[in-house]
Amino acid sequence: MVATRSQVNVIQERNEMRDEQDNPNLGNRHQLRNPHHGLKEKMKALTQLYEQQKQSSISLRNPSPKPDKVRFSTHPSVDLLSSGSCKQESEKRKLSVVENQVMRENSMPVSTVSKTYILPQQPPPQPIAAVAEDAKENIAVAVDGGGGGGNAEKIVVMRENSMPASMVSRTYILPQQPPPQPPAAAEDARDKVAAAVGGGGGNGEKIVGFTCPPRRGVVTTNVVRKLSMGGGGGGYAAAGGGGEGVVKNAAESEGVTVKLGSVGSRILVFVRLRPLSKKEKEVGSRSCVRIVNQKEVYLTEFANENDYLRLKRLRGRHFTFDAAFPDSSSQLDVYSTSTSELVEAVLQGRNGSVFCYGATGAGKTFTMLGTVENPGVMVLAIKDLFNKVRKRSCDGNHVVHLSYLEVYNETVRDLLSPGRPLILREDKQGIVAAGLTQYRAYSTDEVMMLLQQGNRNRTTEPTRANETSSRSHAILQVMVEYRVKDECNNIINRVGKLSLIDLAGSERAHATDQRTLRSLEGANINRSLLALSSCINALVEGKKHVPYRNSKLTQLLKDSLGGPCNTVMIANISPSNLSFGETQNTLHWADRAKEIRTKAYEANEEITKIPNAETDQAKLLLELQKENHDLRAQLARQQQKLLMVQAQSLAAASPTPSTISSILTTPPTSCRQKERKPKSFLPRNCFTPESKKKAPEETVKELKQTIKMLEAAMEKMKKDHGLQMKQKDDLIREISQKGGKRVVTKGNLRPKETETGELKSPSSRFMSPAVRDKKRSFWDITTANSPSVVTLNGRKTRSHVVKELAAAPSMLLQPGFARQKP
Numbered sequence: 001m002v003a004t005r006s007q008v009n010v011i012q013e014r015n016e017m018r019d020e021q022d023n024p025n026l027g028n029r030h031q032l033r034n035p036h037h038g039l040k041e042k043m044k045a046l047t048q049l050y051e052q053q054k055q056s057s058i059s060l061r062n063p064s065p066k067p068d069k070v071r072f073s074t075h076p077s078v079d080l081l082s083s084g085s086c087k088q089e090s091e092k093r094k095l096s097v098v099e100n101q102v103m104r105e106n107s108m109p110v111s112t113v114s115k116t117y118i119l120p121q122q123p124p125p126q127p128i129a130a131v132a133e134d135a136k137e138n139i140a141v142a143v144d145g146g147g148g149g150g151n152a153e154k155i156v157v158m159r160e161n162s163m164p165a166s167m168v169s170r171t172y173i174l175p176q177q178p179p180p181q182p183p184a185a186a187e188d189a190r191d192k193v194a195a196a197v198g199g200g201g202g203n204g205e206k207i208v209g210f211t212c213p214p215r216r217g218v219v220t221t222n223v224v225r226k227l228s229m230g231g232g233g234g235g236y237a238a239a240g241g242g243g244e245g246v247v248k249n250a251a252e253s254e255g256v257t258v259k260l261g262s263v264g265s266r267i268l269v270f271v272r273l274r275p276l277s278k279k280e281k282e283v284g285s286r287s288c289v290r291i292v293n294q295k296e297v298y299l300t301e302f303a304n305e306n307d308y309l310r311l312k313r314l315r316g317r318h319f320t321f322d323a324a325f326p327d328s329s330s331q332l333d334v335y336s337t338s339t340s341e342l343v344e345a346v347l348q349g350r351n352g353s354v355f356c357y358g359a360t361g362a363g364k365t366f367t368m369l370g371t372v373e374n375p376g377v378m379v380l381a382i383k384d385l386f387n388k389v390r391k392r393s394c395d396g397n398h399v400v401h402l403s404y405l406e407v408y409n410e411t412v413r414d415l416l417s418p419g420r421p422l423i424l425r426e427d428k429q430g431i432v433a434a435g436l437t438q439y440r441a442y443s444t445d446e447v448m449m450l451l452q453q454g455n456r457n458r459t460t461e462p463t464r465a466n467e468t469s470s471r472s473h474a475i476l477q478v479m480v481e482y483r484v485k486d487e488c489n490n491i492i493n494r495v496g497k498l499s500l501i502d503l504a505g506s507e508r509a510h511a512t513d514q515r516t517l518r519s520l521e522g523a524n525i526n527r528s529l530l531a532l533s534s535c536i537n538a539l540v541e542g543k544k545h546v547p548y549r550n551s552k553l554t555q556l557l558k559d560s561l562g563g564p565c566n567t568v569m570i571a572n573i574s575p576s577n578l579s580f581g582e583t584q585n586t587l588h589w590a591d592r593a594k595e596i597r598t599k600a601y602e603a604n605e606e607i608t609k610i611p612n613a614e615t616d617q618a619k620l621l622l623e624l625q626k627e628n629h630d631l632r633a634q635l636a637r638q639q640q641k642l643l644m645v646q647a648q649s650l651a652a653a654s655p656t657p658s659t660i661s662s663i664l665t666t667p668p669t670s671c672r673q674k675e676r677k678p679k680s681f682l683p684r685n686c687f688t689p690e691s692k693k694k695a696p697e698e699t700v701k702e703l704k705q706t707i708k709m710l711e712a713a714m715e716k717m718k719k720d721h722g723l724q725m726k727q728k729d730d731l732i733r734e735i736s737q738k739g740g741k742r743v744v745t746k747g748n749l750r751p752k753e754t755e756t757g758e759l760k761s762p763s764s765r766f767m768s769p770a771v772r773d774k775k776r777s778f779w780d781i782t783t784a785n786s787p788s789v790v791t792l793n794g795r796k797t798r799s800h801v802v803k804e805l806a807a808a809p810s811m812l813l814q815p816g817f818a819r820q821k822p
């Protein structure tokens with residue numbers, strides 16, 4: 001008969017209480033011996049209270065002849081009737097309550113305590129009393145469940161933290177992890193412990209807890225691994241998911257979030273369970289895998305029907321991973337939990353690898369490639385990548401390159417342009433397949449097309465386990481190059497590489513196909529997978545030499561396993577009990593792989609600095625261009641001013657309207673010059689892109705010359721202006737001198753008629769400048785459009801104006817104003 005720890009404790013307490021009664025001095029010793037004394041005291045008090053309340057309710061229902069003699073307070077330690085006799089009575093009752101309980105617990109049928117599942121959920125901190133209450137409830141469940149008796153399986157689900165030690169029937173804690181040993185030896189050791197505990201395979205549940213001390217350089221997850229062997233009606237039927245005793249857990253509905261870097265730089269391991277296939281259902285296979293809490297995988301081995309000795313014996317194992325996907329998980333669930341962060345990291349210039357591992361037909365290709373309706377990780381990753389690239393295209397330039405290869409029978413082949421086998425070479429980038437085609441991809445559709453093309457070239461054959469079994473390992477590599485300028489104008493070049501690997505599945509060789517091509521393929525696949533396991537072992541054990549060179553596959557995976565890379569492993573498993581061996585093997589290696597640590601790394605980033613001298617010259621060029629622009633604007637303003645002054649002075653000095661109009665309308669010399677030769681002041685290519693190609697010194701020289709020319713032009717204009725002013729002054733002086741000698745009258749002004757009696761034309765009267773000055777009219781000004789005829793003084797005369805009027809089109813020549821010809 002198996003006694004639970006709680007039962008052992010209660011018996012112990014009873015003995016201690018008796019000892020205390022016999023010898024009160026033992027109280028101190030008891031306290032020292034039991035570190036949980038306080039908790040137990042409280043538990044005891046609570047148990048008593050519970051019993052007291054039960055008693056009182058019974059007594060209320062069946063009133064005793066002396067009902068008033070015993071009354072209970074709400075707290076067991078406070079007795080309202082504190083007489084000496086009552087105290088004795090209550091002490092006696094306390095003892096009898098404990099005895100009753102022990103009796104009941106001892107009489108519980110063993111088969112009722114069949115299993116204890118520990119959920120790693122962290123409850124909020126509770127007061128000790130609450131914990132004790134919890135514990136009591138759990139005991140009650142376990143004990144009361146016995147009422148049902150028989151072999152019925154009872155499952156107690158409780159939180160890890162709230163579980164008192166007394167609840168576990170037997171817990172063997174191995175004090176120290178034995179030195180690293182080959183997997184088979186480790187397996188053996190565990191089995192031995194289990195066998196020792198399981199004994200003859202009685203009815204009771206035996207639970208063995210392993211607490212592994214942290215390995216060298218390994219992050220421990222503080223999860224108690226359990227190996228359980230049961231017999232009879234108990235055992236792992238519920239864990240097997242065979243339909244009986246299904247454990248429902250609220251935590252199942254919780255989302256699993258796995259953050260890169262949140263667990264250091266170790267490989268993240270996920271497990272994906274596929275649904276039972278039609279074929280498997282037809283042959284009546286049962287599911288032997290169950291996923292609980294989205295992280296834990298329970299594997300059950302059902303006994304062989306022909307093995308009558310072990311018919312009732314079940315063997316199972318429990319594994320914990322970063323996440324475990326049940327058969328109902330969608331492709332998107334798998335992608336977003338396992339790979340989406342890797343894609344983001346690749347855009348930051350980091351390397352990432354995802355590889356699917358598992359037995360043939362376990363669902364590796366389905367996870368990686370998927371179908372048209374259910375695209376897998378490769379397709380979803382590429383879609384996501386291009387979406388992200390499109391969103392960031394405003395920041396810089398992205399270039400996506402793609403390659404797709406397979407390793408078949410230890411030869412590497414290009415799937416995008418099949419041809420001769422490729423040779424692997426090691427260079428500073430790592431192991432590369434020489435001559436592998438790198439396609440530049442511009443869109444998701446294009447990549448999809450390339451993928452389809454590559455998959456058509458991939459070697460697949462129907463096998464016993466899978467109609468379309470991949471007989472090769474396929475590696476799709478996507479390289480993303482990202483170029484951007486930072487604030488200092490430096491060019492940052494980031495290169496990230498994402499490797500998506502669909503491994504071939506191993507299959508057990510059968511005697512019948514020993515000499516077939518399939519068996520040769522199988523042998524090669526197994527060889528490379530064996531090489532992969534050796535590498536995993538070496539990496540986990542921290543060995544200096546990792547045998548990557550043992551196979552082409554491990555050579556290609558060197559970066560992903562032990563290099564600077566974010567690596568994700570998806571272990572695919574079948575739920576069928578017929579594939580138990582393969583599933584156990586896969587889970588075992590996945591569990592090992594969890595402990596591989598990848599190298600610390602930084603983003604593959606290259607910064608190209610633009611030399612300071614170059615930036616200085618570029619700055620100088622810009623400054624000079626700006627200065628040039630300002631000077632031109634300034635010059636234009638000066639010219640405008642100058643023109644205004646000229647116009648005003650001329651208007652004041654010379655009444656010739658045409659002169660004024662010509663000044664106003666005719667652009668200044670410099671402007672005319674500019675019009676004719678627009679590139680005379682500035683170099684032809686000052687603002688053209690070619691100017692960038694010229695040496696800055698040359699540009700500076702040209703600009704200086706331009707400035708000089710502009711200054712000279714301005715000087716000339718000033719001189720002209722001064723000259724004109726002088727002329728004006730002379731003219732005024734002359735007029736004033738003439739005016740001083742004779743008085744100008746109308747008569748004087750009128751020219752004397754010639755002796756021939758010939759009358760001068762009226763226009764001759766207007767020869768005098770004084771009169772001309774006075775008689776300026778609107779019409780004269782309008783003639784400004786006429787071609788300028790300049791006199792000696794450089795001014796126009798009215799006669800000229802009149803002459804011109806006939807020729808020049810003016811308002812007078814407009815209809816209604818037409819001048820009659822004499």
Ligand SMILES: Nc1ncnc2c1ncn2[C@@H]1O[C@H](COP(=O)(O)OP(=O)(O)OP(=O)(O)O)[C@@H](O)[C@H]1O
Binds near residue numbers: 273327365466471504
């Ligand atoms: N999660 C899943 N949901 C539905 N069907 C699945 C799932 N996983 C796998 N399958 C189906 O199981 C069968 C085998 O899967 P798959 O070809 O992916 O196995 P595999 O591990 O790649 O095998 P091999 O190593 O021989 O290539 C396929 O018909 C596939 O559609």
